Amino acid sequence: MHATTGNDAPTITIPTTHNGPDGSGNGGYSAGLLAARLTDVGGPAxxxxxxxxxxxxRPLAVEAExxxxxxxxxxxxxxxxxxLIAEAETVAAPDAPAVPGGFVDPxxxxxxxxxxxxxxxxxFPRCYSCGPERAEGEGLRLFAGRVRAGQGADGVGNTVACTWTPHPALDDGTGxxxxxxxxxALDCPGGWSSDVSGRPAVLGRITVQALRAPRVGAEHVIVGYLDSVEGRKIRTGSALYDADGQVLAQAWATWIALRG
Known part of the structure; x- marks a missing residue:
């Protein structure tokens, strides 16, 4: 399912199956391919x-200077x-958690x-991350919906959640x-904390801190949080937890609402 280019390869090819909007790469996956040249799980944000x-x-060139x-x-x-498609750099992870309300139980x-x-x-119904038209094993199928009051997250009106059990096709060879x-996985659940149906948006910038890798076949929880909306800019957070509530990874993102 995922690209096999080595971290020192001079090019990156985003598979045609890994789209966001039809015809272009899923923002989170595409950004993650480039980020993998600078970090790994447990490394810097x-x-x-x-x-x-x-x-x-098609091959896209990676330029380092x-x-x-x-x-x-x-x-x-x-x-x-x-x-110029994208730029990546290591940064200090923000002090504030990406999802202030924290864990939602499975x-x-x-x-x-x-x-x-x-x-x-x-x-974008065929989005690799959240498209309902993708079959099991052909997309992540992350359907983050609104969390009800009393279900474990603060700021409930701004919070969405879903479960995720990674398919064997996602195994990187280590389980x-x-x-x-x-x-x-951190991409679209953050976006759906805003009104994506009524106001489609695409990922503009994302910062990810990956602490531990999720295990294939194990149940996880992903929570998305709407931080603010300023004109066309939508700022969100998302976090990936294991079933016991331990944070495995989190993301802070800025989305850009499409014109019209």
């Missing part, structure tokens, strides 16, 4: 800024402004999935999920 929609299915962020370049871009998270707004209206898929 990385911030990735996506400049244009990541193209699928001292003193500037790592860059992902599309050498085939007809427009010079579209050549039973409540499972129940919240029935309120996933994307089941009724989804702007764990690889870093790009961890980033993909």
């Amino acid at each position: 990385v911030q990735v800024t996506l400049r244009v929609p990541p193209p699928l299915g 001292p003193g500037v962020p790592l860059r992902l370049i599309d050498p085939e871009a007809a427009d010079a402004k579209a050549r 039973a409540a998270a499972k129940e919240a999935e029935g309120r996933f707004a994307g089941l009724d209206l989804h702007p 764990a999920v690889g870093l790009p898929d961890v980033w993909a």
